[in-house]
Amino acid sequence: MPDKKPLSSQHYNVTQLRLESWNTLKSESTKLQNCNRGSSEEKDLKKSVRDLFKKLEGVESYFAFPGIARLRSLNVMLDRMEHTALAHKIAEITKLLVSDRYRSNPDFIEEEEQGGDTLENGEHPNGIKKNYFEVLFVEDISLQEENKLRNDLKELRGANEQFNYGIVVQRTFEDAMIALHFNYNIQAVVVRYAPPYHSKKITPLLKPFIQNVLNLDLASKHQTELGPILGNLVKKFRPELDTYYVTDTSLGNLKDSTLKSFRRIFYRTEDLQELHLTILRGISERYETPFFSALKEYSKKPTGIFHAMPISRGNSVFKSRWINDFGNFYGRNMFLAETSSTTGGLDSLLQPTGSLKKAQKMASDAYGSLNTFFVTNGTSTANKIVVQALVKPGDVILIDRDCHKSHHYGLVLAGAYPVYLDSYPIEQYSMYGAVPLKQIKEKLLRLKDAGRMDLVKMLLLTNCTFDGLVYNVEKVMQEILAIKPDMIFLWDEAWFAFAGFTYNYKQRTGMFVAQKLHEKYRSSAYREEYEAHIKNLKKDEISSLPDPDKVRIRVYSTQSTHKTLSSFRQGSMIHIWDEDYRRKSENTFMEAYMTHTSTSPNYQMLASLDAGRRQVQFEGYELVEKSIEMAMVLRAKVNDHPKLNKYFDVLTVSDFIPKEYRKSGLSEYYNRKDGWNRMETAWENDEFVLDPTKITLHIGRTGVDGDTFKNKYLMDKFNIQINKTSRNTVLFMTNIGTTRGSVTYLTNALLKIADELDKEFLSLSIEENKIRQERIFSLTKDFPPLPDFSYFHHSFQAVPGVPGGNIREAFFLAYNEENYEYIPMEECLPLMESGRTLVASSFIIPYPPGFPVLVPGQVVSEEIIRFLTALDVSEIHGYRADLGLRIFKENVLNRQKTVTSMGAMGSNTKKKLIN
Secondary structure (H helix, E strand, C coil): CCCCCCCEECCCCHHHHHHHHHHHHHHHHHHHHHCCCCCHHHHHHHHHHHHHHHHHHHHHCCCCCCHHHHHHHHHHHHHCCCHHHHHHHHHHHHHHHHHCHHHHCCHHHHHHHCCCCCCCCCECCCCCECEEEEEEEECCCCHHHHHHHHHHHHHHCCCCCCEEEEEEEECCHHHHHHHHHHCCCEEEEEEECCCCCCCCCCCCCCHHHCHHHHCCCCCCCCHHHHHHHHHHHHHHHCCCCEEEEEECCCHHHCCHHHHHHCCEEEECCCCHHHHHHHHHHHHHHHHCCHHHHHHHHHHHCCCCCCCCCCCHHHHHHHCCCCCHHHHHHHCHHHHHCCCCCCCCCCCCCCCCCCHHHHHHHHHHHHHCCCEEEEECCHHHHHHHHHHHHHCCCCCEEEEECCCCHHHHHHHHHHCCEEEEECCCEEHHHCEECCCCHHHHHHHHHHHHHCCCHHHEEEEEEECCCCCCEEECHHHHHHHHHHHCCCCEEEEECCCCHHHHHCHHHHCCCHHHHHHHHHHHHCCHHHHHHHHHHHHCCCCCCCCCCCCCCCCCCEEEEEECHHHHCCCCCCCEEEEEEECCHHHHHHHHHHHHHHHHCCCCCCHHHHHHHHHHHHHHHHHHHHHHHHHHHHHHHHHHHHHHCCCCCCCCEECCHHHHCCHHHCCCCCCCCEECCCEEECCHHHHHHCCEEECCCEEEEECHHHCCCHHHHHHHHHHHHHCCCCCEECCCEEEEECCCCCCHHHHHHHHHHHHHHHHHHHHHHHHCCHHHHHHHHHHHHHHHCCCCCCCCCCCECHHHEEECCEEEECHHHHHHHCCCHHHEEEECHHHHHHHHHCCCCCEECCCEEEECCCCCCECCCEECCHHHHHHHHHCCCCEEECCECCCEEEEECHHHHHHHHHHHHCCCCCHHHHHHHHC
16 A cells, blocks of 8 residues: 555645745735735735745745844844835845845845845955855753854854855754755754744744655653754764754763764853854865866966976977967966876875875765765776776676666676666656566575575666666665675666665665664664564575674765766766675775776866765765755646646656566656656655656657757757657666756757657648658557566576576687677577577667677577567667677587586687697
């Protein structure tokens, strides 16, 4: 049974509600300014403005700007009938709020309060550029005490400080959590003494947006416990924030958990100045970018280059008469920072001891890992590093068959035996979903029954997939560790680097779950749960909980930082949460890292990884939430607009995820009747969820295939770039760089395409229309079946009849061109019908879908041939259209079978037989 239906709203989030309300208030106040005094219109407009004030009070109390105090002053102006001044003030506030200009000019707030002129640029009069943030104070104090606190802190601020902050005071536990949920500006939290639990200002308007806050079930806790609990929850929901605790409890009576929850603990008698300085110090430390700063400093030094790289300092570029335009395009700083030096404040990526080492440590803290390594040649290399570091020839890896090709090539390099896992098919849209947990467990138990469990080293899954399917990482890890307690997990999070900076997403990332399970399995509460669980197991029933005495948390995540966060292209990271890393993996990891990492890494790329880390620690929560909002806005626009939904459909959760994997019952994020459905419950419990920032548009009713739509319509006409298509879909993605203008531009482009399609359909002759309708039928009703992984030919099976194949042996067997032949596609099925077994000697990777349909050593099935024949794509790696499929010769397979059957025979004997 699905869970109780969550509340829905006509607004996706509070940001939408807030901005819409202020814009409406601006419009209504302008009308009020221009209407006749004493008229019924004036009476109605005053009521409308008061209602909007009341509506906004529930929201603005969680923000410093505009904040509840300004709303009250606006109310006073309305009471005094100062309609013109009221309209001007509301217009000014709305402009600053919508544009975010108040954040680039933090002095505006104080200037306005003092009646001064506002500053239009982002700099203080003395030329210092300031960064604005807000500090959340949690304490049940009076309004007079709040004003005193605000004034006392204001007096402590120096004119030359780089950072400036506003104050948000919340008087209850629930209100503090709501403020953290709503307010992106909050960068520090000060919990003063013991706040009461229940909020007194939650309105029905706010309830749909705060269900996860209201469901914390902590009301029964003693009030004195709520301060420390709040500190722990801040670490869970927004760990990038600095937390401080003010208490009267003596050090001897403070619990260890309380000490660990806060950056620093103060006592009532201590000077407020110390708190102020500590807050600024915390912000300053996060703001630091060790390597980027070192590179900037290095670029300022006058140096003589008697080493490699003529381009360094720009000397070979700007002095050139032929390529100085290249230098002018990029600017001098790019070349001043280009160097091969590892000294002078810089560092070596292969053996960092200074600024790079510190930058990686700060990234580790930001992303929640125990170790983080920068990678400058993409996640393809990061994947190969991890695979080669952790598995050796003969080890077994359970691997998602439709993962990125770099993993498959990594298996070839490592000599590991892959056990391929098939994702469930989504045939209507010619794509695959994700691998059900049930299938993973079945394959693992088959290996256990065959006595090969000791050789199983790793489970490798793509999280999230290109199309946005995200695993329940905690559930997968827990149930697999119950079967094999030392399993290593490699989560390919190439498209999920942003996920660590908002809670819904974070709880489905490898690093967050690794930390969570590590703490859970070492608690006394879990030991009691496990022992009770074991007692209640029926005969021959397999435990779904890991043994706390045996379980080891070993998790690796590879991340394409450049794909979804701020980094130059190919900037990637490897995050590690492996409690056995130093004991078992450090040496092999560093060898693999040395194998694949350039001795001449790009320093600009490394600096971008460092600066990108700073960005997500300060504004990652805001930017990720906004990218989700932009995706939701686009979904709603296509869904609601009659001209757009005539030709296009945004695929929903139920289109991608079968019902049996959606315990919550959530089938779509938005519909015209109910508005926005909250997704928190689904992201907590469902086996799979859909990342809303991946927007798949079904275009079947246009009669145009995905590849043509991408090139002819989107790229050629509107210069809109996308990464992925299927035969009847195109994929759009929002990210932290997506703006409202970008979404508007795409919407306008789709409207123009719809207009063009209308004209095309009207101009078709009867015969042309018949052809177009047949094409539409093909794209909407006639779906080519998607093939599963067939099996490895017995010549390449690790153990006959047991999952796992020797892909490395098959791969290198094809290095001898006498061992294979080409067979045209149209001849394959007749040959198979005549009894011949065709075995692939190369990877066959069509784009799309972009993963191997065939791997070396795999038997070619009828379904695979029919799928390849039905594909209408021009790019198929490993396939020669002029020659056909590359297939092992029959005599080679017979010879290989003999070699395989010899089992333990020495390698030299095998080579003689093969050659």
